[in-house]
Amino acid sequence: MSATTDPQGYAAGASAAGARAPIDAASETEPLLKLRGIDKHFGAVQALYHVDLDLPAGQVTGLCGDNGAGKSVLTKCIAGIHQPEHGQMYWQGRPVHIRSPRDAAALGIETVYQDLALADNLDIVQNMFLGRERTRHWFLDEDAMERAAAATLKSLHVTTVRSIRQPVATLSGGQRQAVAVAKAVMWNSKLVMLDEPTAALGVAQTKMVLELVRRLKDHGLAVMFISHNLNDVFEVADRIAVLYLGRMVAHDRISAFDRQSVVDFMTTGGSSREVLAADPDARRN
Numbered sequence: 001m002s003a004t005t006d007p008q009g010y011a012a013g014a015s016a017a018g019a020r021a022p023i024d025a026a027s028e029t030e031p032l033l034k035l036r037g038i039d040k041h042f043g044a045v046q047a048l049y050h051v052d053l054d055l056p057a058g059q060v061t062g063l064c065g066d067n068g069a070g071k072s073v074l075t076k077c078i079a080g081i082h083q084p085e086h087g088q089m090y091w092q093g094r095p096v097h098i099r100s101p102r103d104a105a106a107l108g109i110e111t112v113y114q115d116l117a118l119a120d121n122l123d124i125v126q127n128m129f130l131g132r133e134r135t136r137h138w139f140l141d142e143d144a145m146e147r148a149a150a151a152t153l154k155s156l157h158v159t160t161v162r163s164i165r166q167p168v169a170t171l172s173g174g175q176r177q178a179v180a181v182a183k184a185v186m187w188n189s190k191l192v193m194l195d196e197p198t199a200a201l202g203v204a205q206t207k208m209v210l211e212l213v214r215r216l217k218d219h220g221l222a223v224m225f226i227s228h229n230l231n232d233v234f235e236v237a238d239r240i241a242v243l244y245l246g247r248m249v250a251h252d253r254i255s256a257f258d259r260q261s262v263v264d265f266m267t268t269g270g271s272s273r274e275v276l277a278a279d280p281d282a283r284r285n
């Protein structure tokens, strides 16, 4: 089943989304994915309050925020793991309802979680095709899978892996991360979300992953990059979005920020510095 577009929006979120001008058709100036008024709570915990976010194609959006700010919950809402109670998502300008990871995959949304979700005992090719194995005459088409995996790694300039038949358990952290990213892009992805991809990595490995993120952008993908490390964010991001206790408190091009203002937004929800407000629609005009 593919993701369903829903011109009505979420029934419960119609008022939040309805306050804005309706968009009838996909438009080239539209961000690939647009979120408006996303609310998500777990029992008494309100994890996201009316979150707005634009993820344009060909750009890296750095999503920043302190522990518990709601970054992973937001990622999982986009990935179809959590269902928001209110709000609307627009994919290429069209209202869309992502009800499951399968819906997200059908749209071209891939997520690389911090724990990577790779199977240690399987090799690189098996991991990249896990759950989507290619078959030919009822048998696994190992050659075709191997060729596709090798071509994807090559297109991303991942050259440090000795053999694509190497079990993932024998890879370094950076190499594992590279395989996870390659797996994400192999499936005609349009949006790749990376949740703390550099958290466990050393300097050289981090550099490799950041280089990979730039390549995804050069391939025209939208990238959402979550990191606590502002050096990494400033190195790859074109835009920055900051969550503070579940609210989007800043959302703009990177040139509107300096490191101190991002830290201010992350730790207090505001900044005395000259930074534009967190309303992407107001700024586009």
Ligand SMILES: Nc1ncnc2c1ncn2[C@@H]1O[C@H](COP(=O)(O)OP(=O)(O)OP(=O)(O)O)[C@@H](O)[C@H]1O
Binding pocket: 042, 045, 046, 047, 065, 066, 067, 068, 069, 070, 071, 072, 073, 074
């Ligand atoms: N499945 C869940 N059930 C209940 N509460 C949850 C669940 N997932 C997240 N939360 C709560 O939602 C809030 C946001 O959590 P989230 O994991 O999105 O934070 P984060 O910004 O990713 O933090 P970190 O930087 O530590 O990864 C937290 O208060 C967290 O306790």
Ligand SMILES: [Mg+2]
Binding pocket: 071, 072, 073, 195
């Ligand atoms: Mg998290």
